Amino acid sequence: MxxxxxxxxxxxxxxxxxxxxxxxxxxxxxxxxxxxxxxxxxxxxxxxxxxCPETVEYRGCVFLKERFRQDTVDDWFTNLGDDRRRIEAVVNHVELWDMFGNTPLADDDRLGAELPQLALALGECWRGVLSARHPDREITVEVSGEEDGSYGPTVTFCAPPAVPASG
Structure with missing residues (x-):
C-alpha cells in the first residue's frame, strides 16, 4: 500500500x-x-x-463497486490491453465537482473552495480502507486537482502492474 x-x-x-x-x-x-x-x-x-466505499475484484483489479460495470471494464481491457493500473485509475476516478453537481459551490459558503480538503480526507480514508482490505497489494491512492479549476479535485486508486516472478 x-x-x-x-x-x-x-x-x-x-x-x-x-x-x-x-x-x-x-x-x-x-x-x-x-x-x-x-x-x-x-x-x-x-x-x-x-x-469507506464498497469494492469489487474483477480480472485481477480492485474497483469501486459504485463505479464498476463489467461491460465497461471489459471495454477498457479491450482498449488498453492488460494495463491494469490504467484501467483501475480510469474506472475508480472520482471528480468531486461532478459528485456535488446539485450543490451550489460558489455561493457565500464557498463550498467549492473546500473540495480540495475533502479530496485529501477522502484519499487518506481510502488509503486506510484499501490497505486493510488488500494488505497484499501495493495500491496507490492519488489525489489531484487541476490548476485551472476545470475538473476540480479528483481521487482515484490503482495498483502497479504485476511484476513477473524471476526464475
Missing part, C-alpha cells in the same frame, strides 16, 4: 462551520457538534459510502 504523511494535520475549518460557530457564540463547538446540532446523522450515514 502506498502511503504518504497525513495531509490533514493542519487543516482549516470550513467557512460555513466557523460562521455557524460564531452565530452560536461558542468557540468551543467542533465540527462534530455541528453534525449533532444540524441533524447531520443522515448525511454522515450516507457519507460512509464515500469514505
Amino acid at each position: 502506498s502511503s504518504s504523511t497525513p495531509a490533514w494535520s493542519e487543516r482549516e475549518l470550513p467557512l460555513f462551520f466557523t460562521a455557524w460557530r460564531t452565530d452560536w457564540r461558542d468557540e468551543r463547538l467542533s465540527p462534530c457538534d455541528y453534525l449533532d446540532f444540524e441533524g447531520g446523522l443522515r448525511f454522515v450515514l450516507a457519507a460512509a459510502w464515500l469514505f
